[in-house]
Amino acid sequence: MAERRENKKKDKGEAKAPTKDGAKAPTQVDAEVPARLAVKKTYKLYLGGAFPRSESGRSYPVTSADGTHLANASLASRKDARDSVATARKAFGGWSGRTAYNRGQILYRIAEVMEGRHAQFAEQLVAAQGITRAKADRYVRAAVDRWVYYAGWTDKFAQVIGGANPVAGPYYNHSAPEPTGVVVVFAPQGAPLLGLTSVLAPVIATGNTAVVVSSQTAPLPAIELAEVLATSDVPGGVVNVLTGNVGELGPHLTAHADVDALDLAGTGDRAVEFERAAATTLTRVLRPGPEADGGEQAWLDTDPGTSRLTPFLETKTVWHPVGV
Amino acid sequence: MSHTATAPEATTNHALRAHLYGLPGVDEVGARARAQDLSTRSIKTTAKAAAIDLAISMVDLTTLEGADTPGKVRSLCAKAALPDPADRTVPKVGAVCVYPDMVATAVEALRGTGIGVASVATAFPAGRAPLDVKLADTRRAVADGASEIDMVIDRGAFLSGDYLKVHEEIVAVKEACGDAHLKVILETGELNTYDNVRRASHLAMRAGGDFIKTSTGKVAPAATLPVTLIMLEAVRDHHAETGRRVGVKPAGGIRNTKDAIRNLVLVNETAGPAWLTPDLFRIGASSLLNDLLMQRTRLSTGTYPGPDYYTQD
Numbered sequence: 212m213a214e215r216r217e218n219k220k221k222d223k224g225e226a227k228a229p230t231k232d233g234a235k236a237p238t239q240v241d242a243e244v245p246a247r248l249a250v251k252k253t254y255k256l257y258l259g260g261a262f263p264r265s266e267s268g269r270s271y272p273v274t275s276a277d278g279t280h281l282a283n284a285s286l287a288s289r290k291d292a293r294d295s296v297a298t299a300r301k302a303f304g305g306w307s308g309r310t311a312y313n314r315g316q317i318l319y320r321i322a323e324v325m326e327g328r329h330a331q332f333a334e335q336l337v338a339a340q341g342i343t344r345a346k347a348d349r350y351v352r353a354a355v356d357r358w359v360y361y362a363g364w365t366d367k368f369a370q371v372i373g374g375a376n377p378v379a380g381p382y383y384n385h386s387a388p389e390p391t392g393v394v395v396v397f398a399p400q401g402a403p404l405l406g407l408t409s410v411l412a413p414v415i416a417t418g419n420t421a422v423v424v425s426s427q428t429a430p431l432p433a434i435e436l437a438e439v440l441a442t443s444d445v446p447g448g449v450v451n452v453l454t455g456n457v458g459e460l461g462p463h464l465t466a467h468a469d470v471d472a473l474d475l476a477g478t479g480d481r482a483v484e485f486e487r488a489a490a491t492t493l494t495r496v497l498r499p500g501p502e503a504d505g506g507e508q509a510w511l512d513t514d515p516g517t518s519r520l521t522p523f524l525e526t527k528t529v530w531h532p533v534g535v
Numbered sequence: 536m537s538h539t540a541t542a543p544e545a546t547t548n549h550a551l552r553a554h555l556y557g558l559p560g561v562d563e564v565g566a567r568a569r570a571q572d573l574s575t576r577s578i579k580t581t582a583k584a585a586a587i588d589l590a591i592s593m594v595d596l597t598t599l600e601g602a603d604t605p606g607k608v609r610s611l612c613a614k615a616a617l618p619d620p621a622d623r624t625v626p627k628v629g630a631v632c633v634y635p636d637m638v639a640t641a642v643e644a645l646r647g648t649g650i651g652v653a654s655v656a657t658a659f660p661a662g663r664a665p666l667d668v669k670l671a672d673t674r675r676a677v678a679d680g681a682s683e684i685d686m687v688i689d690r691g692a693f694l695s696g697d698y699l700k701v702h703e704e705i706v707a708v709k710e711a712c713g714d715a716h717l718k719v720i721l722e723t724g725e726l727n728t729y730d731n732v733r734r735a736s737h738l739a740m741r742a743g744g745d746f747i748k749t750s751t752g753k754v755a756p757a758a759t760l761p762v763t764l765i766m767l768e769a770v771r772d773h774h775a776e777t778g779r780r781v782g783v784k785p786a787g788g789i790r791n792t793k794d795a796i797r798n799l800v801l802v803n804e805t806a807g808p809a810w811l812t813p814d815l816f817r818i819g820a821s822s823l824l825n826d827l828l829m830q831r832t833r834l835s836t837g838t839y840p841g842p843d844y845y846t847q848d
Binding site for chain 2: 293296300463466467468469470491492
């Protein structure tokens with residue numbers, strides 16, 4: 212204690228008479244202060260609005276681009292995958308039943324909260340990808356903008372995609388898009404933040420619920436995003452994040468009969484195998500596009516459009532007699 | 536358990552009370568710890584497949600709602616006989632459990648399947664009715680073809696210490712049952728203590744119950760593992776004492792395969808493998824069957840099925 216008090220005095224003294232090289236002065240003081248223990252974070256899964264460990268108790272080391280150990284992340288198991296589908300199914304009724312306007316508000320709120328944690332996301336991208344801070348900043352900004360983009364679409368896609376159909380008979384014929392259900396999203400491997408956002412946001416914007424299998428090598432931005440989702444009024448279970456091995460989780464998730472659609476963006480050369488497994492239960496599939504393996508820049512360059520909104524919708528058509 | 540072997544034939548409330556209070560007290564913490572410990576057993580692959588089939592054959596498929604219709608009872612009966620239409624190797628369930636006025640409908644629907652109809656009776660679930668009403672209720676259900684009667688004990692009498700009244704009611708209902716098996720519902724959620732669960736179990740067995748059942752399913756908590764454990768210990772002790780095997784039926788709150796398998800482990804470790812048969816162990820449930828079927832499909836095909844693939848009723 213005596214030592215610390217002494218240090219404080221020194222601090223004050225220096226503050227009164229700043230040295231010429233002000234930036235270096237604190238370092239001298241730091242050398243005398245006992246080093247603070249690092250608060251290492253243990254990353255967990257995001258299931259049903261909570262952050263549980265993997266049911267299997269396993270974890271795996273996550274390293275930066277140059278190989279230094281960053282943290283450990285949970286290695287999700289088959290049972291975590293099963294639980295996440297059940298949780299997403301449970302959340303579907305509530306989420307799809309909300310007004311489109313309300314979903315838009317919530318998606319915009321995600322953007323707000325993400326904006327507040329900009330620095331954290333940028334640091335993680337720098338560590339995970341070994342890119343410059345300027346580039347990372349650009350990707351984080353783009354990810355926030357993408358949430359805003361899809362927040363705007365929530366109450367507009369129905370007008371654009373659906374509408375009144377001309378029919379030869381005394382009927383008013385009307386088509387409206389409805390969410391498919393539970394969508395399993397394999398996030399792009401090389402684009403842990405902007406790529407992830409670009410595939411996840413359109414899925415939940417239209418009222419689907421999602422099970423996300425994050426990038427295996429860079430899962431930290433995905434869990435960071437889960438922390439954003441948990442504090443953004445997104446109901447628990449609407450987005451569930453699994454970190455782990457696509458090869459281990461994929462076969463169970465793609466063949467699962469209670470999964471309604473798959474986004475195979477991050478499955479690499481397993482896409483064909485997974486598409487085949489999905490066929491046995493008539494599950495909708497969105498094949499990986501050219502941007503899937505291209506890293507964050509490829510996702511930044513791709514105009515999102517509506518190409519990721521429409522694959523996870525079902526069209527309901529109503530025939531209503533007129534003139535009666 | 537020699538202390539009970541010398542118990543006199545109870546004819547007075549005093550003698551019954553003396554006998555029931557002479558039973559050893561339940562170690563509550565120990566019972567919870569034992570149940571918790573046994574529930575961590577890992578049952579996998581072929582053992583799990585066998586456990587699932589056994590559990591299906593032990594299910595008393597139940598519908599006890601005010602909104603029950605003859606149509607709903609008939610569809611439940613169809614499901615009891617053929618739980619999974621896509622897989623005919625699935626065993627049929629133990630019995631179908633309905634309200635007394637639905638017995639005739641259920642018996643008709645189950646004709647030729649070999650599945651019995653269990654009927655709740657004696658003013659289920661509260662049991663607050665005069666004895667002659669309760670007996671008429673029971674006789675009518677048996678006359679309509681019920682092969683098992685689930686009666687509720689008078690918890691009010693039990694809690695106020697009138698054990699003789701409870702005893703005499705069970706004896707009278709047993710007599711009204713004739714050939715039908717009698718399951719005695721203790722409604723453990725209203726008995727307050729584990730000691731009372733043990734006393735009520737012994738009282739029901741002495742009075743001639745063929746099964747002791749935890750709950751009506753209308754009161755929470757229903758069939759918790761420690762309660763089932765205490766009842767299994769009671770039937771084990773009763774067998775050691777009298778040589779008669781009484782069955783146990785946990786009901787209410789058992790909704791998934793994991794819970795069902797935990798119960799089977801409890802049976803095997805407490806009462807013994809002799810109780811691992813639908814004749815001596817039943818599970819009262821409605822939503823459990825679908826989860827058992829889903830787990831069964833998962834084991835046989837390797838992929839997870841969805842709840843949409845199974846009927847709701």
